[in-house]
Amino acid sequence: MRQKFSIANFVLATAAAILVFGAAAARAADGVIKDGVPDRYTVQKGDTLWGIAGKFLKDPWRWPDVWRMNREQIKNPHLIYPGDVIVLDRVDGQPRLSLERSNSTTRLSPTVRVTPLNAEAIPTIPAGDLEPFLSRPIITGPEGLETAAQIIAGRDSRVVRGEGDTVYAIGIDPKAGDLWNIYRRGRDFRSWDGKELLGVEQRYLGSVKVERSGEVSTIRIVTANEEILVGDRLLPAPRGQLMTYAPHAPTRPIDGRIIALNRDATEAGRGWIVTLDKGARDGLDVSSVLAIYRVAPPIQDPRPTTTVDQIEIAPSTDVTRFFQPERLLYLPEERRGLMFVFRVFDRVSYAILLNTTEPIAVGDIVRNP
Secondary structure (H helix, E strand, O other): OOOOOOHHHOOOOOHHHHOOOHHHHHHHHHOOEOOOOOOEEEOOOOOOHHHHHHHHEOOHHHHHHHOOOOHHHHHOOOOOOOOOEEEEEEEOOEEEEEEEEOOEEEOOOOOOOOOOOOOOOOOOOOOHHHHHHHOOOEEEOOOOOOOOEEEEEEOOOOOOEOOOOEEEEEOOOHHHOOEEEEEEEEEEEEOOOOOOEEEEEEEEEEEEEEEEOOOEEEEEEEEEOOOEOOOOEEEEOOOOOOOOOOOEOOOOOOEEEEEEEHHHOOOEOOOOEEEEOOOHHHOOOOOEEEEEEEOOOOEEOOOOOOOOOEEEEOOOOOOEEEEOOOOEEOOOOEEEEEEEEEEEOOOOEEEEEEEEOOOEOOOOEEEOO
């Protein structure tokens, strides 16, 4: 019997906390709890924290407020597992949710649950294509990976290398392990006004295994998403991490933009990865939830006007013309969806689109939900 922790689980699974309102459930009067919620719900394999939260709360990201979690509890919430039963009851007229385990209903307390390897805690959101982005790609400053290990040659004169090929590298530290990732400089990410370089994306190309370490190390290409070239850089593959942040609204006001879409698409929808021009320095952290807005271009005011015509005389021809000044109507912002921030750098973040009502595009605004 061991605890099972892995990136594959993407365990932000904090549903125990989401479901333990205690006395704080009195906030139902504020409209936090949905009408007609079930009295009991058995957690199923394939459930997600986001989905379960949506069964009980109008806004799933608000559960830290309902349970009055502090910042440390957001980072270290509880796990729940398939078969656990969520029970809604009332104490002194106030709704309360508790977790039923082993034929008894208990209020959760900070404990470690020991479970068989085949018992996986539920993830916060469906992992899907998200898993590779949990450790790759990476964002660096303008210097890129100039000091990182580097592929310097192959066994023959071919320019392009691929999966299964053996190549040679310098800068390999044997203490960093024998599995390394391959990178090449990718897109520059700039602020929306173009004045500031926010970071440089280092594009993930594949992985290598070190077969012999030395001043010049022998490495074998294990996986390759595209061709591998002499000069490509290497970084130690990160170890699996348990991600335990709970979904929540940012603690500071966020007013940012989507600056890139995955796969260089022109539009994106539910499940797509996007890049934001805000990061840790702006108050974002892992599991921040943001709303997406778009502002439509202004339109001409069609209403009649009594404004006096203005006169303009062309300097070169002395031609006089009369005209009405432009009158524009500015349309309100339209909310188009929600996103979930899962990887944060200093000035840039990656997020996955949770739901969308319209196609999402570069330039769309992101703010607190």
